[in-house]
Amino acid sequence: MNERSVSRRRAIALAGVGVAGIAGAAAVGGALARGAARDEGGSAVEGAIAFTGAHQAGIVTPAQDRLHFVAFDVITKDRERLVRMLKDWTAAAARMTAGRDAGEIGAVNGMPEAPPDDTGEALGLPPSGLTLTVGFGPTLFRDAGGRDRFGIAAKRPAALADLPHFPGDVLDAALSGGDLCVQACANDPQVAVHAVRNLARIGMGVVSVRWSQLGFGRTSSTSRTQATPRNLFGFKDGTANLKAEEADLIEEHVWARPGDGPEWMTGGSYLVTRKIRMIIETWDRSPLSEQEAIVGRHKGTGAPLGKADEFEEPDVPSLPETSHVRLVHPDSNNGARMLRRGYNYVDGSDGLGRLDAGLFFMAYQRDPRKQFVPVQLNMSRRDDMNEYLKPVSLGLFACPPGVSGPDDYWGKTLFA
Secondary structure: OOHHOOOOHHHHHHHHHHHHHHHOHHHHHHHHHHHHHHHHOOOOOOOOOOOOOOOOOOOOOOOOOOOEEEEEEEEOOHHHHHHHHHHHHHHHHHHHOOOOOOOOOOOOOOOOOOOOOOOOOOOOOOOOOOOEEEEEEEHHHHOOOOOOOOOHHHHHHHHHHOOOOOOOOOOOHHOOOOEEEEEEOOHHHHHHHHHHHHHHHHHHHOOOEEEEEEEEEEOOOOOOOOOEOOOOOOOEEEOOOOOOOOOHHHHHHHHOOOOOHHHHHHOEEEEEEEEEEEEEHHHHOHHHHHHHHHHHHOOOOOOOOOOOOOOOOOOHHOOOOOOOOHHHOHHHHHOOOEEEEOOOEEEEEEEOEEEEEEEEEEEEEEOOOOHHHHHHHHHEEEEEEEEEEEEEEEEEEEOOOOOOOOOOOOHHHHHH
């Protein structure tokens, strides 16, 4: 029986539950197989990125140009509904990262009387390097009232400890936290938005959007094949970032290892997000020499002060004591390093004639207590750049390992 011969009752039933009833071994397996075939012939910009693997895609994957990040609150108290949604999300993600519709019926092949199980705005577009990465926030384990809604409080990793208050933070609670997060990265903004939109549609009644952020123009490189981009201050950003090719460093600093915490997080990573508004109008009136002293790099070449090449190792003791590069360098933080995947953002204006623009910071690491927290404390207390920054949001998520195959789904070992 082909898709057009599905009965009206069957089509309406499928549409009413998103992809519930079609997620499962057949749906996930079919999407994965088709995704692998699509990946063989795709280019780096337009092709598909493998969905399955030991680690989730979208972490060490070469950073794409566009981002749609969303944090969700779980609004159901039913553990089984949450697990069913995660299975449905996994099936839909496998399909969409392969360049297909979110559901088996699709945007245009269903009965006219029933809502489609894909929203349709990505019809005709290639996979565009789409990756979808999911994470679990501290409040999924115990909510703000201390309740263990889903019987998983004992499985909360110690590394998922609440982050401290950092000097200079002006956090908006409505733009912070979240029970779940989804990071959609792609080389076409419409593909990323389509993916998030469909996951939100599938999760209706189980989750609701808490906050979201669009990003453009990656602010770091995660592969040696990529040129170093520039942030909205005009400086090259992420020169010293960890690269996917540095396998030993990635293993040491990014992936949770056996014994680090609960077994369900082995092979996963911890994500910290921060929305940092840049006071660009003030920055733009600062002399070039002052800008370079604050950053610790030459604006044109990206080289450390006193050096000629971007990738030369900085002479840390010779840099200004309150320069950004000196304060965040591993030598100043007991060797702590992170894998950054940030993006620029412009969210219109603030009503006072200034752009509401800045950096959506994202960093993956093995343990935020030993990596992000000490580096951020060092920076927030002493960095001259703080005069031009206003952090307004903060998020922390445990991103489990990758999906292994048709019988697996995001969070399976957590909810087992």
